[in-house]
Amino acid sequence: MRILSLATVIFLLSACSVTRVDPWDRQYLARPEMAWDPDGSSATYRAHVYFSKEASNGGASAGGGGCGCN
Amino acid sequence: MNNNNKKPSALMALTSAAMALPGVGGKTEAAAPVSEPVLSYHVSHYREADIERKDHLGGARERYEIDTHQLGFAAPLTHAADLKLDLMVESMSGASPWYIQPDADGRPVQAMSGASIKEERYDVQGRFNHFVSKDTVLSYLAGYSDEHDYQAINVGLEIEHNIPVQQLTVSGGIGYSDDELEPTQGTTPVSVVKADKDNLTAFVGVGLIVNERTAVQTNLSVSDQQGFLSDPYKLVFIANQVNPLFADSRPDDRRQWVWLTRLRHFVPAANAAFHADYRYFDDDWDVESHTLELGWYQNIGVSWRFDTALRWYSQTAAYFYAPYFLSARPDGYATSDYRLSPYGALGLRLKLVKKLGPWQLSAELESYSAKDSYSLDSVEVENPGLVEFTTFSLGFDRVF
Numbered sequence: 001m002r003i004l005s006l007a008t009v010i011f012l013l014s015a016c017s018v019t020r021v022d023p024w025d026r027q028y029l030a031r032p033e034m035a036w037d038p039d040g041s042s043a044t045y046r047a048h049v050y051f052s053k054e055a056s057n058g059g060a061s062a063g064g065g066g067c068g069c070n
Numbered sequence: 071m072n073n074n075n076k077k078p079s080a081l082m083a084l085t086s087a088a089m090a091l092p093g094v095g096g097k098t099e100a101a102a103p104v105s106e107p108v109l110s111y112h113v114s115h116y117r118e119a120d121i122e123r124k125d126h127l128g129g130a131r132e133r134y135e136i137d138t139h140q141l142g143f144a145a146p147l148t149h150a151a152d153l154k155l156d157l158m159v160e161s162m163s164g165a166s167p168w169y170i171q172p173d174a175d176g177r178p179v180q181a182m183s184g185a186s187i188k189e190e191r192y193d194v195q196g197r198f199n200h201f202v203s204k205d206t207v208l209s210y211l212a213g214y215s216d217e218h219d220y221q222a223i224n225v226g227l228e229i230e231h232n233i234p235v236q237q238l239t240v241s242g243g244i245g246y247s248d249d250e251l252e253p254t255q256g257t258t259p260v261s262v263v264k265a266d267k268d269n270l271t272a273f274v275g276v277g278l279i280v281n282e283r284t285a286v287q288t289n290l291s292v293s294d295q296q297g298f299l300s301d302p303y304k305l306v307f308i309a310n311q312v313n314p315l316f317a318d319s320r321p322d323d324r325r326q327w328v329w330l331t332r333l334r335h336f337v338p339a340a341n342a343a344f345h346a347d348y349r350y351f352d353d354d355w356d357v358e359s360h361t362l363e364l365g366w367y368q369n370i371g372v373s374w375r376f377d378t379a380l381r382w383y384s385q386t387a388a389y390f391y392a393p394y395f396l397s398a399r400p401d402g403y404a405t406s407d408y409r410l411s412p413y414g415a416l417g418l419r420l421k422l423v424k425k426l427g428p429w430q431l432s433a434e435l436e437s438y439s440a441k442d443s444y445s446l447d448s449v450e451v452e453n454p455g456l457v458e459f460t461t462f463s464l465g466f467d468r469v470f
Contacts (some may be wrong), residue, residue, distance in 0.1 A: 017280070017281075018237065018278065018279075018280055018281070019280070019281045019282075020237075021237060021279050021281060021282050025282050026279070026282070028282055028283045028336040028338070029097075029098050029279060029282070029283075029285055029334075029336070030097070031336065031343065033342075033343040033367035033369070033375060033377075034097075034098050034285070034334045034336055034343050035097050035098060035334075036097075036098060036287060036332055036334070038367065038377075039421075039432065039465065040142070041110055041112045041140050041142055041156070041465060041467075042112065042421075042432075042434060042463065042465065044140070044156065044158075045112065045114055045138060045140060045158075045461075045463065046419075046436070048158075049116065049459075049461065050383075053409060053438075053440075053457055053459075054359070054383060054385065054409060054415070055351075055353075055355075055357045055359065055385050055388070055409050055410050056326075056328070056349070056351035056357065056359040056361065056383075056385060057326075057328075057351075058271065058273075058291050058293055058326060058328040058330075058351070059273075059289060059291065059328055059330040059349060060241070060273060060275050060287070060289040060291070060330055061226075061228070061243065061245075061273070062211065062226035062227065062228050062243030062244050062245030062271055062272070062273060063195060063197070063211045063213065063224070063226050063228075063245055064195065064213065064224060064245070064247070065193075065213055065214075065215050065222035065223060065224030065247035065248075065249065065269075066215070066220070066222045066247050066249040066267070066269060067191060067193070067215055067217070067220060067222060068191070068217050068219055068220030068251070069191075070409070
């Protein structure tokens with residue numbers, strides 16, 4: 001399983017042939033649908049639902065507390 | 071701009087970048103203070119499918135229904151600080167899995183709790199972002215959650231630093247939650263009158279702009295939970311005991327590791343964005359999981375967007391899990407909670423977004439199904455309490 005994890009991450013990072021991008025060339029990156037979470041309220045809600053139904057949770061934030069749902 | 075696919079001007083690009091909402095939209099670029107107040111209201115309905123008759127031992131068959139209201143507000147405070155507040159109110163009703171016992175053939179069947187009365191939960195979270203320099207933002211987080219049998223208070227501190235030359239954003243944070251349980255003795259007996267638990271989380275991350283259309287981010291986080299981590303409402307069945315029903319019992323500490331990697335890629339020819347998220351999870355209860363989510367965010371004209379996302383999840387069981395036990399474990403731990411069982415899940419999410427002047431309106435539908443057959447590893451016996459649910463949400467966001 002760890003090999004699968006590693007392979008997936010390597011795949012995602014395989015695009016890492018970095019090219020110089022000036023600030024005025026970041027119009028695509030600035031688009032709302034390119035955000036890590038394009039809709040904060042929706043992402044918060046989904047994370048809460050998965051947290052209450054699955055054994056796994058967490059990621060890229062230090063926020064949030066527990067609840068009686070899990 | 072008449073054609074959304076047409077390259078915007080440099081001025082528009084910089085304006086868009088300046089409107090990035092740190093911690094609100096989670097832009098792939100460097101964070102910037104909120105430039106205008108934003109008010110949002112989202113309402114969601116969550117409904118679990120009834121437990122199947124063949125898996126049902128007793129109690130109500132109707133599982134949880136939850137109505138959720140979310141109110142969010144973000145506003146600039148100064149040229150270098152902004153504040154975000156989020157309130158969530160949930161109203162829940164329905165039955166939940168109680169314990170599992172074998173039928174005459176040894177097949178596990180699920181006893182459910184009686185249908186609950188309506189319960190409510192209130193959760194408020196605040197985030198204060200302070201831009202200490204043009205490349206560094208400190209975020210202070212605090213929140214409180216309250217329901218009739220559970221209270222939690224949490225605080226956190228996050229930092230994000232942009233390194234323009236390398237096109238990197240490094241981030242990190244630490245958070246703490248102090249939770250108190252006071253389970254209510256109702257139709258379902260509880261295993262504890264009052265208990266505490268706490269959770270300490272830390273994470274580090276790095277984001278990279280790969281090219282004009284691609285960004286990646288990877289994050290590593292670790293959490294330590296301590297205290298009463300059992301479910302006070304659940305029981306386990308131990309076959310060789312005179313009275314075979316015992317309280318759910320779990321270790322009083324748990325360490326979790328999470329590795330989350332995300333890719334965002336814009337496809338100008340399609341006027342769409344491709345998302346790929348992968349999360350690896352591992353803990354010292356022997357739970358290991360993989361979550362892969364692929365999304366396609368399709369712009370339609372200048373004001374519509376249609377999002378499609380497919381999510382696959384697979385987890386192994388906690389070392390002290392079994393659907394039921396033939397005899398007690400030597401360490402005394404035991405759970406039959408489906409959430410700690412081995413299974414996989416598939417979810418499909420569809421969302422329609424419409425921009426209308428200062429408004430953004432959205433409608434979202436998600437369908438989720440957990441089964442043993444979706445698991446990466448073969449599952450010997452499926453837990454009869456695995457869940458299927460659908461959610462439907464409406465969102466109303468306005469910029470002032």
